[in-house]
Amino acid sequence: MRVLYGVSPADIPSMDTDRLRGEFLVEDLFAVGEIRFVYTHVDRMILGGAVPAGGTLSFGGGADVGTELFFTAREMGIANLGGAGTVIVDGETFAVANRDVVYVGRGTREVVFASDDAASPARFYMNSVPAGADIASRLITRAQSKPLTLGEDARSNKRTLRMYIHPEVTPSCLLLMGITDPAPNNIWNTMPPHLHERRMEAYCYFDLADEDRVVHLMGRPDSTRHLMVADGNAVLSPAWSIHMGAGTGPYAFVWGMTGENQAYTDVDPVAVKDLK
Known part of the structure; x- marks a missing residue:
């Protein structure tokens, strides 16, 4: 488990x-036949990637987080960004298709990953955060998620945001998680840019062609910076940073959040004309 300590603006x-x-870009989460984790001191979120092929992958011990079990005081969301697979949580098997999400509750002892077809493996992306409640693990399919259509074609930011781990869909302690898809021929996400002082966020961009990139904008509103993001890369967005991006081709992203509340609309918008 790699550790990132976070920085001041x-x-x-x-x-x-x-x-x-x-400090802010995670480029190497997904490796065939491995589970990889990155621990960030930004609200103690853990990002993970697992690509099982030709066998199973599993975890559950808590040595890296200082507890008996990984889930002694944590919960997790697992999104499948690849081929069909299974996630087994303490013996309960969930068949997880592309764009499905599994919520794993506090107290879980073991999680096991498998792919249905090694030639087209599952690509499991994980967000784990501290939790103070015991909530049952469950599968949330894409059909069970709650879609919101946002933006407009005229501004190149029309998109569908799907809530998976959210009070309106499935309960959790502090984790929020969902997937956003820009509409065809639209490039911008997360408009207008904003801050949410009470929550941090992580993005995992996926379904990009090898030659494409997302230009992810971050930083304070009066001093922005950019990251060039490839398929499967994840970006950490602290509470003090704006976040928005534009792609050179089609893409999607998983968003995960944690902090003081689960109020998705608790944000402070920043006008584009005020960015520097």
Whole structure:
């Protein structure tokens, strides 16, 4: 498990591109036949990737988080961004198709991953955060998610946001998780840019072609920076940072949040004309 310690917004002006990418961009989550985790001190979220092929992958021990079990004091959302697979949570098997999400509750002892077809493996993306309540694990299919259509074609930001782990769909302690798809021929996401001082967020961009990138904008509104993001990369967005992006081709992203509340609309918008 790699550890990222987080930085102050006052540190950003002194960062070159490599340092900025090292602190906020996770490029190596998905490796065939492995589980990889990154622990960030930004609200203690853990990002993970698992790509089972030709066998199973499993985890559950808590050595890396200082507890008996990984889930002694944590919950998790697992989104499948690849081929069909299964997630087994303490012996309960969930068949997980592309764009389905599994919620894993506090107290779980073991999670096991498998792919239905090693030639087209599942690609499991994980967000885990501290939790103070015991909530049952469950599968949320794409059909069970709650879609919201936002934006407009005229501004190139029309998109469908699907809530999966959210009080209106399935309960959790502090984790929120969903998937957003820009509409065809639309490039911008998350407009208008905004801050949510009471929550941090992580993005995982996926379904990009090899030659395409998302230009992810971050930083304080009066001192923005950018990250060039490839398929399968994840971006950490602290509470003090704006976040929005534009793609050079089709893409989608998983968003995960945690903090003081689960109020998705608890945001402070920033007018584009005020960005610098």
